[in-house]
Amino acid sequence: MRVKVSPSQVAGSIAIPSSKSLAHRAIICASLAQGTSTISNITYSKDIDATIACMEALGATIKKQETSCIITGTNVKKRTMPVSMDCNESGSTLRFLIPLCALSNQKATLMGHGRLMQRPMDVYTQIFDEQQLTFQQTDHIEVCGPLRSGTYTIRGDISSQFITGLLFALPLLDQGSQIAIIPPFESKSYVDLTLQMLRSFGITIHPIDDTHYQIPTHQSYLAGDVRVEGDWSQAAFYTVLGAIQGPLTLKNMNADSLQGDKVVIEAIKNKTWQQEDLIIDPAPLTGQTIDLADCPDLGPILCVLAAYSQGTTHLIHAQRLRMKESDRIEAMETELRKWGVEISSTYDTITIVGKDTYAKDNVVIHGHNDHRIVMAMTVFGLCARSSCIIDDAQAITKSYPNFFQDIQDIGGKVEIL
Numbered sequence: 152m153r154v155k156v157s158p159s160q161v162a163g164s165i166a167i168p169s170s171k172s173l174a175h176r177a178i179i180c181a182s183l184a185q186g187t188s189t190i191s192n193i194t195y196s197k198d199i200d201a202t203i204a205c206m207e208a209l210g211a212t213i214k215k216q217e218t219s220c221i222i223t224g225t226n227v228k229k230r231t232m233p234v235s236m237d238c239n240e241s242g243s244t245l246r247f248l249i250p251l252c253a254l255s256n257q258k259a260t261l262m263g264h265g266r267l268m269q270r271p272m273d274v275y276t277q278i279f280d281e282q283q284l285t286f287q288q289t290d291h292i293e294v295c296g297p298l299r300s301g302t303y304t305i306r307g308d309i310s311s312q313f314i315t316g317l318l319f320a321l322p323l324l325d326q327g328s329q330i331a332i333i334p335p336f337e338s339k340s341y342v343d344l345t346l347q348m349l350r351s352f353g354i355t356i357h358p359i360d361d362t363h364y365q366i367p368t369h370q371s372y373l374a375g376d377v378r379v380e381g382d383w384s385q386a387a388f389y390t391v392l393g394a395i396q397g398p399l400t401l402k403n404m405n406a407d408s409l410q411g412d413k414v415v416i417e418a419i420k421n422k423t424w425q426q427e428d429l430i431i432d433p434a435p436l437t438g439q440t441i442d443l444a445d446c447p448d449l450g451p452i453l454c455v456l457a458a459y460s461q462g463t464t465h466l467i468h469a470q471r472l473r474m475k476e477s478d479r480i481e482a483m484e485t486e487l488r489k490w491g492v493e494i495s496s497t498y499d500t501i502t503i504v505g506k507d508t509y510a511k512d513n514v515v516i517h518g519h520n521d522h523r524i525v526m527a528m529t530v531f532g533l534c535a536r537s538s539c540i541i542d543d544a545q546a547i548t549k550s551y552p553n554f555f556q557d558i559q560d561i562g563g564k565v566e567i568l
């Protein structure tokens with residue numbers, strides 16, 4: 152898909168899609184519960200569809216409705232047949248489900264597409280190695296359990312998704328376990344989301360301190376009804392767009408959310424809450440230092456904020472951006488330079504010297520098969536003084552299939568070519 156993005160004055164309100172991270176977790180917990188749960192306010196996307204399909208492959212019954220799912224769970228420990236499932240390009244799906252697949256001694260084959268199989272797996276390869284369990288990775292992954300309880304010591308700076316994956320599976324074992332995180336513990340807020348969702352389904356985890364979790368034994372997931380709150384990672388695109396040239400109203404947001412990406416509102420000046428609506432007004436933007444350790448998915452759109460801010464912005468602790476759907480540091484450097492943005496990077500940092508306006512003829516942006524790069528570069532293009540083309544734009548379907556429609560609805564000039 153190619154789109155033409157033209158300078159636009161946006162205004163109005165947007166119903167922000169619901170949280171992808173929380174929806175993955177709710178679907179997985181409900182699929183592990185005895186009985187039937189309803190998960191409402193789901194925004195479907197390729198990633199969420201992958202998790203649904205995988206949980207069905209593991210034995211859950213899932214009825215998809217327009218914005219909700221009715222889920223009857225299954226006992227994954229009692230799986231007696233090999234299973235094969237496709238995680239598409241979703242890192243969350245793959246890393247969350249490997250430990251659950253390994254609760255049984257039957258083989259599970261997990262397939263992936265795009266860059267998924269190149270993203271780090273070391274934490275799991277090491278655990279399976281130590282427990283002398285099968286973990287074979289080629290263009291797909293094969294695992295075989297049964298995973299055992301114990302103390303899991305895990306590096307905290309590769310991906311929090313390994314910790315979440317273990318937290319789903321370990322409560323189902325016959326003996327208690329502990330997880331010890333080797334600092335720095337990055338993306339910790341995502342683990343907090345996991346604990347919050349586990350609690351909603353009757354599972355108890357005891358955080359001992361900031362880097363240790365104790366997991367009681369013999370637990371069962373209890374069916375429940377959960378409504379998924381708005382997605383702060385997606386709201387970030389509109390927060391930045393509104394701050395550069397709003398006003399915009401972001402509807403259905405939880406001001407008390409545990410989502411780490413909520414910090415995006417700290418990076419801009421003019422914001423007001425009216426109950427669950429957040430109103431963003433434009434205000435002069437200045438360079439700042441922002442730590443991405445706990446909010447890596449904000450990286451691309453914060454590069455856009457920095458490009459339109461006077462002075463220098465430093466994004467620090469950014470290395471994990473290199474291990475996503477694309478190398479997001481390299482991708483943003485390449486694409487922003489096409490517009491003439493002054494940007495440089497080290498392995499772990501990004502530095503941008505911003506200015507008010509950008510105009511250039513014949514800019515063709517490449518989306519790097521990465522939804523967050525496409526969405527960030529769309530916001531950049533809407534705020535520029537000349538049009539651009541974005542190719543590979545279908546990548547948005549990974550998390551937000553309605554993105555261009557929603558942008559058009561607030562006056563954004565986006566033409567599908």
Ligand SMILES: O=C(O)C1=C[C@@H](OP(=O)(O)O)[C@@H](O)[C@H](O)C1
Binds near residue numbers: 172243309447448
């Ligand atoms: O647990 C989650 O829902 C996620 C954790 C983060 O990954 P890392 O922990 O690998 O940084 C984030 O980037 C990803 O989009 C979603």
Ligand SMILES: C=C(OP(=O)(O)O)C(=O)O
Binds near residue numbers: 241448475476523
């Ligand atoms: C990195 C992302 O997701 P995942 O890790 O689940 O593929 C993302 O949504 O930006």
